[in-house]
Amino acid sequence: MKIRKIFNNNVILLTDDNGNEMIVMGKGIGYNKHNSDVIDFSQVEKKFVVEKATSDKLMSLIGEIPTEHLELSNEIIEYAEQQLALKFSDNIYITLTDHISFALRRFPEGIIVKNALLWEIKKFYAAEYEVALNALHIIEQKTGIKLPEDEAGSIALHFVNAQQRGQDMKQTYQMTKIVNDLANIVKYHFGIKLDESSINYSRFLTHLRYFAYRILHDELIPEERDSLYDHVKHKYPESYACARKIRNYLEINYEKKTTNEEMVYFMIHIHRVTNREHDLAEE
Structure with a gap:
């Protein structure tokens, strides 16, 4: 070449x-x-x-930022892929590099942007957030600039975003909000504090994350002829009542209709994460 x-x-x-x-x-x-x-x-x-569209954007970015910022971003991406045991989409080389460079350039000017979703990111994307905290240490070692914890939340979302086919950051924020709101619906419906250390809670969060992605991309599980919907609805009536609240929330706030098949999975996960006797039986 x-x-x-x-x-x-x-x-x-x-x-x-x-x-x-x-x-x-x-x-x-x-x-x-x-x-x-x-x-x-x-x-x-x-x-x-990378694809030509990404290459063009990356070339344009390289022409605008210090090379050290590109090298720093690359080091962080490689570290994150190793720690999270995955391969990010190419688009992260543009989005994360641009974000880190902008954060480093605005910091001496006293411009610090608060991350409104920091609590949710720490809770729902714990692995990505932990890696992002270490990324702040890498940045400090290389540049001498200690960025605030809010930046760890933003970097973590870039890691999450790069796992979802390189979707835009706005959708990643939407996904995080949906996950948080649905988890709160379950918590307040049953009036309990969910056991965040349990395996059922971990399964529930994983389900919410994939569901949020599917609903924003109109990729919901389709209706099936031999559906378990009626059977599960009668077996777990309280979980069904809670799942209906979730269905209403999505229709009102996102104008999205949830299929009965999605409701089946919601009812099962809600029952698991809220039924203490079931949890104890599994342990």
Whole structure:
């Protein structure tokens, strides 16, 4: 592959004969090089093989921010993927890099943005949040800037967002709000404090997260001919009453109609997470 554009000594854009592009990073990889030169891949430390739309946006971003911010973001992404044992969508290289760079540039100006969903993020995305807290330590070590805890919440949401097919951040915020509101409906309907350390609570949160994603993307479980809806409704009448409140909430606030099949899963999870005798029997 040949050099198409040199951003600096450490970041360059390559292209092959078919027009496919790759952004590569490596210490001194662009030193004394020129456009159309062939690169030595033994010097490549990191490569971004991304779709053209993402590549264009990333190139534009690289031209606007310090290279150190790109390298810092890349280090954090690699660390997060390792700790969370997953692969993020390419879009995170744009969104997280842009966010971190902006946060670092506005901090000396005293501009600190509060994260309105910090409590919910800490509660519902505990693993991502813990990694994000460590990301703040990485940032401090590299830049000397100690960003506030609110930034850990924002970084955690970027990790969550990058697991959901690279959806936009607005939908990730919506998902978090939906999960929080539905959990509160269950808690207040039964007038109990849910055991957040239980395996049933963990299962319930996982179900809520996937459900919130499905409802925002109109991918609800379809109706089935041999549905268990009537059977489960009569077996768990209190869970059914609670699930109806959830159905009403979604219709009023999001104009989304919940299928009976989704209601079946809600009733089962609600029963599990609120029935203490059932929990004790499983332990």
